[in-house]
Amino acid sequence: MRTSVRPIAIVKKSRPARTIRPSLAIALVWILVLTGCTPRTPDGPAADLIPLAQDAGVYHGLDPEQPLIANTAQTLAYAEFLQAHFAPWEPDRTPIEADAAYWGLTHFGTAHLFGENTLARDPDWIKRLGRYARADSYPSMNRRAIAVTNVNMRVLPTLPPTFYDPSRAGEGFPFDMMQNSLVAAGTPLLATHTSEDRAWVLVEARYAFGWVRATDIAWVDDGFETFFRTGTYAAIVRDDVPVVDGDGVFRFDAHIGWILPVLQGGFGDNGMALVIPVRDRRGDAVAQVAFLPSSVVRPAPLAATPANFTALINAMLGRPYGWGGLYEGRDCSMAVMDLMAPFGIFLPRNSRPQAASGEVATIAGLDRQAKKRFILARATPFMTLVGKPGHIMLYIGQHDGEPVVFHAVWGLRTMHQGKPGREVIGSAVITTLEPGLELPTLSRPDGILLETVTSINTLGPASGATP
């Protein structure tokens, strides 16, 4: 027999918040006990590659409850974060320049690219993509939108992966050059253009811009914006949190770094009622309410204490590396950005501008011992980033006189019988700055992480420059 069970229907219309009776809204919320959670694997490297205890709490030597940023300074930083978060919806927002929007056409225009079948792409492929992306008529719209699921944002409007030469070490799967970033469900977007067939929309978000599938976003009007911008926001503090709305409908998985509005009056004893965007049949955004328990969500911003940083980092450890956020994993810069977001600290999406945020000290010219001494003397656990071209890490303290970092890392450069390779770590881990030093195949000196570190930079108002 066919059953036709339907969950109780409680649809929140796209209306200004002030028409909603908060206590009633909360009472109506269908409280879901969150038992489910997609199994992720701590797919790890050989244990001896990461011998340090995978616990961010044991290296910092600080009072766990003492904030690393003054209250007033954090308030300021958080206000700036929210401004950046909602900037795509500002009425006078100017779309980025065409040259920036279409950087991929130039950057990959003459590159030797390989397709999803690992073979060389047709040399005219990028040209055809340029026509499909209608570079000539950019921009064609200026419209508010929102991500209704976790969205793969692409450099150009193309779904299959595109690689550099897969036969080269560190290229090929999973390094899809068209993957710009994962964009969190609930992220405000400015839509400025579409592909010829409307399958793709060019959007700008807080930390990135690029092409997304039209079906993964919804259009935002004044009513939705008013309802969604409640003024009170929550930070997700666990990965793989299923978000199920008041109708019992699964919407998306939330992860550390995701920021969502709290419904007015939405604080309950056991958790919070959040406002989430849902796409209606015409592609417009309507608001729904989802209740999340206290174990996975906290009011934003979190106090910037070592204890809070430790809890978030420990929750991120072991998660498989995800280039550009592929498969909802994290690459190096996404790990740092997602970690800072719950504290209301805005960071750009890529490692280079991240390493230029706050107070920067260049250490490119120093030898390894001098670099270590400099870092140990000048870095603040959880607030100092350690950078090299193409990689970013977070300093979290020391172990036996060695600086210790948290980072999402693909692997270490190796050289075996004259052939470059990678010792894959492939996850978010805690290491020294010289992981794999004992490997006979480690490429020297370029495979020694510390050798290639060029700068440290300390975030936060202490440095006078929360970006």
Add this chain to the structure above:
Amino acid sequence: MRTSVRPIAIVKKSRPARTIRPSLAIALVWILVLTGCTPRTPDGPAADLIPLAQDAGVYHGLDPEQPLIANTAQTLAYAEFLQAHFAPWEPDRTPIEADAAYWGLTHFGTAHLFGENTLARDPDWIKRLGRYARADSYPSMNRRAIAVTNVNMRVLPTLPPTFYDPSRAGEGFPFDMMQNSLVAAGTPLLATHTSEDRAWVLVEARYAFGWVRATDIAWVDDGFETFFRTGTYAAIVRDDVPVVDGDGVFRFDAHIGWILPVLQGGFGDNGMALVIPVRDRRGDAVAQVAFLPSSVVRPAPLAATPANFTALINAMLGRPYGWGGLYEGRDCSMAVMDLMAPFGIFLPRNSRPQAASGEVATIAGLDRQAKKRFILARATPFMTLVGKPGHIMLYIGQHDGEPVVFHAVWGLRTMHQGKPGREVIGSAVITTLEPGLELPTLSRPDGILLETVTSINTLGPASGATP
């Protein structure tokens, strides 16, 4: 300035068809000129690997307009095809057995699997997936649904790819062992179970069953089913056809093999008005109308003429290989299944049952010359499949006394300095049964396709067995 242009809104409600005035419905359809089409690359192997003309029309030697199946027989086959297509919506449908539904847990239970970071997965990963997939409580529902986009159907409810040992030839990317099949937008489904968190739904379709994201399907009620089953269906005859509805909203890309209902009275001079499923804010299916021009859609079934087979095959040639339909490409069996669907010929999803369809002749014991003679004597162009374990091809005629086949193929087995490898073809191509015979690195005898061919089977009523 922000513009808020909205396309004219014409939403077809989920109501029985007989309440719709056909001529009015057509008049309302917002006719979209289809200029867009996602650029796909004919990412190809070295030209000398596929020296034959890539034109399916030059090998068959038949009257191009003479049907290969009698009219009455094709009518019968088409009725069976439609019955299978809509079988998931039959009221008395019994869900598949638990052992079948969860075959992945057994099959991969002790396998050495590798994750998206190319490292070994935790040995308990499959066990955790089993709990997440709630194998103990299967089945928990019996509910009609429909794919609202092209859906990745997974063996188990897990998003990131899972590989066999990537260091082995022919394993690793793109051979994601969790990818069961792409399922076409508009495909009727029976939903029988969900994951713990409702993020995934276990569904059965015409040709496959497996786990799909809950957000990629919509629930079907009597009203929708009545409206959707118009009794007249259309076959898509080009790949990468953007389907944009009457509101101007992009919905999905259709490809050869996709079957969609024609709106009552939906035949126009320049094309057809099709009924497509759209997901509303609660996750229920509502019907929308999309107009497609005659160049990309034809009434089903197409006459089974060499000319029609040739046109479809030629449109599929060069498309990158897609294991399990990844990135909306095709693997060997999907190419054959998708090619036969427009003719109303049902084929199972996998190569083994495909090779057992119709009149089967085993040729495993013959030598290469005898196999060629047998095939040339007994095979009918476009109606005879040529099979080996794990691969299926379509016989399309001969060239200089060599049997010629159409197939989506990953690559040829090679052996170089004792190391097995693959000469990647990675696309849908026309070849002889001995491609790469001139390669010094071709693995012999197992790399010679013809050596490993074990059977041919002829589809259609001529053999008394349209499956």
